[in-house]
Amino acid sequence: MSARTVINGRYELEALPVAKGGMGEVWFGHDTRLDRQVALKFVRFPEGTPDEELTRRFVRESRIAARLEHPGVPAVYDAGVHDGRPYLVMQRINGISMSDLIAEQGPLPVGWAAAIAAQTCAVLSVAHAASLVHRDLKPGNLMLERDGSVKVLDFGLAMAVDLTDFSKITSTGQVIGTPAYMAPEQILAGLSGPSSDLYALGCTLHEMLCGQPVFAGSTSYTLMNKQVDERPVAVRTLRPEVPPQIDELVLALLEKKPEDRPGGADEVFLRLLPFAVDLRPLPGILNPPAAPSPARMYATVLGRVFATTPPTAPTPPATERPAAPAGGDLAEVRAEAGRLMEQSRYNQAADVLAGAVARAGDAGDDALRLRQEYADALFQSGDYHGAAPVYRQLVDDLTARHGPDTAAVLTCRLRDATCQALLGNTTQALRQLQDLLEDERAVFGADDARVLDLRRQIGLLQLGAGQRQTAERTLTSLLDDLRRLHSADHPAVASTADLLTGLRLPGRR
Structure with missing residues (x-):
């Protein structure tokens, strides 16, 4: 892009991008319509040519990210496509990244490291409650503003994995994450959940306290091997004055x-929280103490709400969706929801269907189909917390009406288990999928594509759970059957073989 490029007749870009990564690049610019500074993030296609699947995912993810409202997350203003490349328009953040701060000042004071990590936890709390996992949390994505507040960047490209992505996540060849901060389950199986973000936070907190990454290596391969196999050095070994409780955390x-x-x-x-104290000015980074800070003024008052009660972990609010307007034919409501789904407006489709479900009641095939469409809309919107119980109740009601072996029952069971996997409840998801596997074999036959794909998903989850020997047995058995059924160049054969090759590389136990 040349200097003074204008996007959508509105966003005037600066001459050069400010950051480039494997999945995107960021430009600073000016919104000429509202006269304000903005940041634009463009997708980078791996092959350099537009990718419909990546574009679809980007649109879906940007809509989920736009619903994430928190002071610690840059606001999403707009989205569009320019020269075939999707982009997001976001709030421009003026501050210093943790990676730059550590490079300038070395290890941070313990209080500041705890305060920055605690603010990051506040963002992760609301994100995880919305079924959104960051997947690339690292010092470069944490921005300290001059009033001491922290912004978590790059939620605009955080992946809210859907059902298709879950079963094919390792077949695209795209590595999502940064090796120095990737959890073992991301490296081994390409799967992430809330606990993967916590692992990345641990890497980041270690680096803030010690001034160096948990693991070092000259190649991504070396770093990934260390993340999977090597035990980290305790923080107090490198910095003895760090409190034992922080070291243990x-x-x-x-x-x-x-x-x-x-x-x-x-x-x-x-x-x-107990260690986020003694937050003295960081020279050249923060405004002087005498400078007014509206953000701290606001937070000071909020800190006094229920101040006589010891702090407890916040409870995420129950998912509530406004009922659709009363009246209207159910067929029209379903048609409207279908139109919204085709436009990837899943959250709005779920809102439309919620009212129709309430009016239709629980009985009858039409009501059951409507509830399944509602569950699917919740799922596609990224609301796995909301979708899982709807699928679970559907399993009971469909089973009572049509028996346990119908395709609809098996599909709802799969999607409930997938919700659990994407929420990070790996043990529960594995139990549900393994029970489902036996029933699908009985209904569809051992060589059915659905059964084979389910075995792959189980192997991936076993990898993600650290059950590497079990996963190797699962995937080896699957590969034998795939080779019996398909040619050597079949995509399923190649991707499963690649997974096993990665497991068996030297240095992998």
Whole structure:
């Protein structure tokens, strides 16, 4: 792009991009219509040519990210396509990234490291409650503003994985994440959940406290091997004055198995909070103490709400959706929802269907189909917390009406389990998928494509859970059957073989 390029007749870009990565590039610009500074993030296509699937995912993810409202997340203003490349228009953040701050000043004071990590937890809490996982949390994506507040960048390209992505996530060849901050399950299986973000936070907190990454290596391959196999050095070994509780927390965040890490961002926040003290000015980084800070003024008052009660982990609000206007034929409502789904406006489609579900009741095939469409809209909108119980109830009601072996029952069971996997409940998801596998074999036959794909998903989840020997057995058996059914160059054969090759590389136990 040349100097003074104008996007959509409105956004005037600066001469050069400010950042480039494997999946996108960021430009600063000016919104000429509203006369304000903005940042634009463009998708970068891996092959240099437009990719319909990547564009579809980008549109979906940008709409999910735009619903993420929190002071610690840059606002999403607009989205569009320019020269075949999708882009997001976001709030421009003026501050310093943690990577630059560490490069300038070395290890941070313990209080500031705890405060920055705690603010990040507040953002992760609201994101994870909305079923949104960042997947590339790192010092470069944490921006410290001059009033001391932290912004978590790059949620605009965070992946809210859908059902198709879940089963094909490792077949695209795209690595999502930065090796120095990637959890083992991301490296081994390409799967992420809330606990993967906590692992990345542990890497980031370690780096803020020690001034160096948890693991170092000259290649991405070396770093990935260390993330999977090597135990981290304790923070107090490198910096003895760090409190033992912080040292223990970092090691807990860096556990190799997701279920061994802390239970969630809320828990980590509460463990960090006592150490977010003595936040003295950072020379050249923060405004002087005498400078007014509307953000701190606002936060000071909020801090006094229920101030006599010890702090507890916040409880995410229950998912509530406004009912659709009363009246109107159900067929018209479903047609309207279908039109919205075709436009990837899944959240709006779910809102439309919510009212229709309430009016239709629970009985009858039409009501059951309507509820399944509602669950699908919730799922596609990224609301896995909301979709899972709807699918679960559908399984019970469909089974009572039509028996346990219908395609609709099996589909709802798969999607409920997928919700659990995407929410990070790997053990529960595996149990549900393994039960489903036996029933699908009985209904469809062992060589059915649905059964084979389910076996692959189970192998991926086993990898993500750190069950590497079990996963190897699952995937080896699957590869034998795929080779019996398909030619050597079949995509399923090649991708499964690649997974096993990665497991068996030297240095992998």
